[in-house]
Amino acid sequence: MVKLSKKSIGLLGGSFDPVHKGHLIISKIALKKIKLDKIYWLITKKNPFKKKTYFNLNQRINLAK
Numbered sequence: 518m519v520k521l522s523k524k525s526i527g528l529l530g531g532s533f534d535p536v537h538k539g540h541l542i543i544s545k546i547a548l549k550k551i552k553l554d555k556i557y558w559l560i561t562k563k564n565p566f567k568k569k570t571y572f573n574l575n576q577r578i579n580l581a582k
Contacts, residue, residue: 527556532564535571536580 527547533540544556558581562574572580 524554525552527551527553528559529556530559530561532561532567533558533577533581534564534567536577540581 527544529540529544529547531540540558544558547553547556560574560577560581563570
């Protein structure tokens with residue numbers, strides 16, 4: 518017998534450069550309001566609207582964890 522689980526997963530994309538409390542706050546609100554089980558942050562390689570980056574991709578991934 519196979520038991521399938523139905524989970525609601527949200528995706529939040531962005532450069533997260535830098536990652537800040539606002540990202541965490543909107544994630545927590547989405548978890549509660551939309552009743553999501555999880556939210557995954559999709560970190561882009563580069564923000565096309567910013568010329569200067571604060572952190573490289575690996576640093577942003579580590580900070581997001």
